[in-house]
Amino acid sequence: MAKRMNLFYAQSGGPTAVINATACGVIETARRHRDRIGRVYAGRNGIIGALEEDMIDVFRERASTIAALRHTPGAAFGSARFKLKGLEESAAEYERLIEVFRAHDIGYFLYNGGNDSMDTAHKVSQLSTRLGHPITCIGVPKTVDNDLPVTDNCPGFGSVAKYVAVSTLEAAMDVRSMSRTSTKVFILEVMGRHAGWIAAAGGLAGEGRDDPPHVILFPEVPFDQAAFLERVRQSVQRNDYCVIVASEGARYPDGRFLADAGTRDAFGHVQLGGVGQVLAAMVKDELGYKYHYAIADYLQRSARHIASAVDEEQAYAVGRAAVELALEGQTAVMPTIERRSDSPYRWRIGVAPLSRVANREKMLPRSFIRRDGFGITAACRRYLAPLIVGEAYPPYRAGLPRYATLKAVPVRRRLDPSR
């Protein structure tokens, strides 16, 4: 390109502890290529920022603020659950996107998200060519759910995995020490609507037969109440306590979730919450044990204070790679993480076409789930273990992490506020 085009970056879906490390990778790499990239604009509230021409001029931030994004949780520019549908169905939105991109000389679109976002990036790529304003579209992987295909793992997952493994270990030590007279059964409810990756990470807390967690419930394994209760009873008999890590997506053989709050988000997904309570009531009613349950909810994906160093490094690396792929002239691709070996853990950045990534979910393979359905296998442990290594602590002041605060200077609008 003769003209230096601008780069548009947006965050999509639920934040992770390290999504801003990816933003940092994107921005710092773009800054090193001022000969090719004009400015970096970030969508306020994700793709909605593009649709509403509401963008933040990222180069107006101090370099130290951008560097601090690397250790800042949340989605620094705002994110959204907003799914563009098919090119026909959501034609107006896609055309508006291209219009905004054209008006702001945006030649690069980097979309940082999960399955749905990869699909959007793919479609924008197709449409922009068709509309005569070809845009380099790069998907940038991010999801605590670890369910993107092709890539070995997803940035964001390693940190939630570390949080869940550490929390399971710590809570188990608490419960065990009190089990004689107090709580016998402790349940930790974790995220994972369809895939059991996060629940599986709880399995890293212990390895032996009597080590916690004594039961893991995966969405991939139909819930068998009798077998579950028997397992809990055995654990309490043997160890005097039982620690359970339960995925929010645990479901009955007929597909019903154990807990279904009845509301749906913008993607039409059922909003879950409450499996911990359902299991607790079951344990109490059927076995009579005293219980406690914790619901980690957003704490698990925002816990930057206990982020995995490997995860943070990979999150930064995919951001950097996304810019480099764009500058190489690639489009409709996503940087991936390729595992070279388990131990010592070695990885490198690869690349996958968005068409192979979009709208596909990677479930926990059956070989990662123990035959009885209540735990993880050695293969799963080999896969998970390297992802939680290293503590990428944020800096602190007066006992609290010092997280970045943006100036968030808006980009001047060039279009009518038609939407």
Next chain:
Amino acid sequence: MAKRMNLFYAQSGGPTAVINATACGVIETARRHRDRIGRVYAGRNGIIGALEEDMIDVFRERASTIAALRHTPGAAFGSARFKLKGLEESAAEYERLIEVFRAHDIGYFLYNGGNDSMDTAHKVSQLSTRLGHPITCIGVPKTVDNDLPVTDNCPGFGSVAKYVAVSTLEAAMDVRSMSRTSTKVFILEVMGRHAGWIAAAGGLAGEGRDDPPHVILFPEVPFDQAAFLERVRQSVQRNDYCVIVASEGARYPDGRFLADAGTRDAFGHVQLGGVGQVLAAMVKDELGYKYHYAIADYLQRSARHIASAVDEEQAYAVGRAAVELALEGQTAVMPTIERRSDSPYRWRIGVAPLSRVANREKMLPRSFIRRDGFGITAACRRYLAPLIVGEAYPPYRAGLPRYATLKAVPVRRRLDPSR
């Protein structure tokens, strides 16, 4: 004493992230006084270990294991919710305790717990003199609830306060970044049955009017549903989101808890849990906002990975002081933490008679609660802020904290297993 007497140490009630730092302080200090102290025995499962003559010979552990207790959560020797009642009512138990202490040449009884435990230590002191086997009884403060009187603060509280402050900050950043299209209201349910100290600590996450948490619910303030909902509505209008930190002990003006699971523990306390869900339903039904809630439960008190360095230091110091007080010939006392100044924070160890500590709860003073009842005052902030300072990180291996594992060699029994 001509003869070197042995020292009995027991942990009581719910563990904290740093109760084992106190154990470490006791044991390491006792080891330095082998001329005066024979051996240190720890009760397995707290005071039950004495009643059942089930004790651990602590000097059989490696010095490195004892040192590692300093960064190990849970109650390393086991704890119990087991309350000895009045000297008449529980006469058999008290007499049994003295019998076991006499059989094992135990001249020092260090009891590490909260209000109930201070009462027990006090009564053992009285009875042992009456029964002709006088025992030096030292209460050692420990409670996440921070509700012991006389002492400025309680070891264990600083770490849960840090956990709650950091988690509130991080979750708030997550919610804020998604509020445009997703969750508007986030509720973090924290411990604190009668006293709002832990909920108050959430207030450290932000200071300005629009900073999270936007609402704190204390047990000390009767719940006013209309005012609460109005406050939530205002926060969402102004900031597009609302973060609530709710004490499990939040209650209606008539004294009913917002959530009462209906079960009671050994002390007759109602077992709580679920205020998060009750508030969430209220917000949804009355205001229609999308919500999420987290229940920190045991995670908050076992989170050694984010323990406060000040708290860990004080926990160790009260353990050391307890042994030193015993060796000075003091009895029926508890080492306290005396604050010398807020900023810079200075403290020292003091001492209080158990009679002034036992069975009294220190509530959050009214001057620490904002006039509207939904936040903390500057005075509260000055009190809380120093307690969360410093990160006392545990060592890690392969991504997980390396917590101590005891050999737990039992002390040979000398009595008939009459109980």
